[in-house]
Amino acid sequence: AAPHVVVVGGGAGGATAAKYLKLADPGLRVTVIEKNPVYIRPYGSSEVLNDHIGMADLEIGYDRLRDRYGIGFLFDTVTGVDPEQRIVRTAGGSRLAYDRMIVSPGIQLLYDRIDGYSETLAETRVPSAWIPGEQTRLLRDQLHAMRPGGTFLIVAPPNPYRCPPGPYERGALMAEWFQTHNPTAKVIILDSKDRFVPGPSMLLGWNRLYGYNVPERFREGMPLDGDWPLREHDGPGMIDWVPGYDGGRVLALDAGAGVVEAEAGRFEADVINIVPPMVAGRVAFAMDLVDGSGYCPIDRRTHESARHPGIHVIGDAAQADTMPKSGYSANTQAKVAARAVVDLLAGRETQEPVWENTCYALAGQEYGLYVADVFRLVDGRIQRMDGPRFLPLDASRAQIRLGALYQNHWMQTFTQDCFA
Numbered sequence: 016a017a018p019h020v021v022v023v024g025g026g027a028g029g030a031t032a033a034k035y036l037k038l039a040d041p042g043l044r045v046t047v048i049e050k051n052p053v054y055i056r057p058y059g060s061s062e063v064l065n066d067h068i069g070m071a072d073l074e075i076g077y078d079r080l081r082d083r084y085g086i087g088f089l090f091d092t093v094t095g096v097d098p099e100q101r102i103v104r105t106a107g108g109s110r111l112a113y114d115r116m117i118v119s120p121g122i123q124l125l126y127d128r129i130d131g132y133s134e135t136l137a138e139t140r141v142p143s144a145w146i147p148g149e150q151t152r153l154l155r156d157q158l159h160a161m162r163p164g165g166t167f168l169i170v171a172p173p174n175p176y177r178c179p180p181g182p183y184e185r186g187a188l189m190a191e192w193f194q195t196h197n198p199t200a201k202v203i204i205l206d207s208k209d210r211f212v213p214g215p216s217m218l219l220g221w222n223r224l225y226g227y228n229v230p231e232r233f234r235e236g237m238p239l240d241g242d243w244p245l246r247e248h249d250g251p252g253m254i255d256w257v258p259g260y261d262g263g264r265v266l267a268l269d270a271g272a273g274v275v276e277a278e279a280g281r282f283e284a285d286v287i288n289i290v291p292p293m294v295a296g297r298v299a300f301a302m303d304l305v306d307g308s309g310y311c312p313i314d315r316r317t318h319e320s321a322r323h324p325g326i327h328v329i330g331d332a333a334q335a336d337t338m339p340k341s342g343y344s345a346n347t348q349a350k351v352a353a354r355a356v357v358d359l360l361a362g363r364e365t366q367e368p369v370w371e372n373t374c375y376a377l378a379g380q381e382y383g384l385y386v387a388d389v390f391r392l393v394d395g396r397i398q399r400m401d402g403p404r405f406l407p408l409d410a411s412r413a414q415i416r417l418g419a420l421y422q423n424h425w426m427q428t429f430t431q432d433c434f435a
């Protein structure tokens with residue numbers, strides 16, 4: 016019989032893996048086990064908050080993967096695995112035998128790591144909206160109903176986390192929304208970190224669009240003349256970032272009072288959006304794929320688990336060294352893992368992998384930034400190759416607009432590459 020590959024999780028990583036397994040070897044049997052019959056994409060989901068798109072635009076079905084490539088789908092929750100017998104179990108009572116498995120379950124959010132915060136609060140009053148769904152809708156409604164002149168407070172997570180530019184892009188999109196709908200409102204981002212990607216180019220965007228004063232230490236290379244120089248602003252601007260060195264680390268939430276307590280003091284806010292610390296999705300723990308880091312150690316060449324042979328881990332749940340946790344990363348890791356699985360099943364030598372990632376981020380609807388990287392295997396680790404990475408700080412207005420256009424088109428072509 017044809018070998019059977021089971022894919023756990025039909026998100027950016029899992030869907031891509033299933034498709035590329037079939038492209039590489041149409042004779043394989045491939046079954047995706049996924050909790051939800053409709054995927055709600057996290058990438059681009061902050062754009063629901065400002066009504067750039069609707070909730071329905073995040074939804075992606077699996078018909079094309081099934082019909083075009085003959086991939087099997089089981090909509091059920093995986094609960095565990097017997098790695099010796101190579102059998103995976105689901106909540107619905109199914110037991111599926113596999114020859115190899117690819118696991119891409121994404122993340123789980125550790126709400127309780129912040130004093131006073133909980134999953135219940137996230138679902139009812141203080142949404143995180145880092146795994147999109149009802150919390151995204153709730154946060155959107157809170158943004159839209161915020162009182163004139165109110166404060167929208169974002170708590171950014173510690174490293175490592177899903178989508179490094181995400182909290183800062185969200186802050187920018189909120190400020191842009193307020194410019195039109197609530198011009199005296201403010202955005203505050205509290206952060207335990209001292210830097211973020213794509214730091215300076217985002218800070219420059221905030222400076223130009225929302226009156227943010229860039230701290231001295233981040234100004235190197237920013238244009239001081241020309242057609243769009245760095246500006247000094249008198250007032251505090253619409254957006255403020257409080258990094259770790261300024262006391263941005265959060266100590267506690269008092270949801271009743273609408274207060275976040277940080278090292279720098281008490282911050283009152285009308286809307287509070289917390290992105291808590293995170294680790295690999297629950298099922299990765301249930302399958303015993305996780306180590307003390309909270310993520311899954313792998314052999315980088317094949318993405319095969321360092322704990323259980325025959326199981327490959329990709330996407331946000333995997334330990335991938337210098338690669339960021341992004342949809343783009345999950346997608347290229349899926350291609351590497353799919354190829355390795357096909358080679359291993361055929362008894363062939365596996366190939367030298369190359370990965371890439373581009374994180375696009377918006378400082379405004381027409382202000383696009385990016386960080387682009389190629390990665391190779393060096394001494395058993397995934398290492399970023401040297402070279403230009405960011406939209407240059409002296410980019411022209413036209414290049415910046417193009418950046419936003421790239422982001423927009425990437426969203427569509429990327430989704431096609433994963434799901435169609």
Ligand code: FAD
Pocket residue numbers: 023024025026027028029048049050051054056057058059060061091092093094119120121122144145146177178181296297298329330331332340341342343344345373374375376
């Ligand atoms: P996911 O896409 O989360 O997929 C995991 C899947 O596994 C889910 O469908 C889930 O239902 C399923 N699953 C989990 N447990 C089980 C189980 N026990 N049984 C069955 N199924 C299970 N990335 C970019 O590249 N570019 C961007 O511009 C970008 N923007 C972002 C903006 C925001 C606001 C956020 C939050 C994220 C953004 N990302 C972006 C990150 C990107 O969405 C994630 O990195 C990517 O989705 C990770 O893919 P994954 O396959 O690891 O996990």
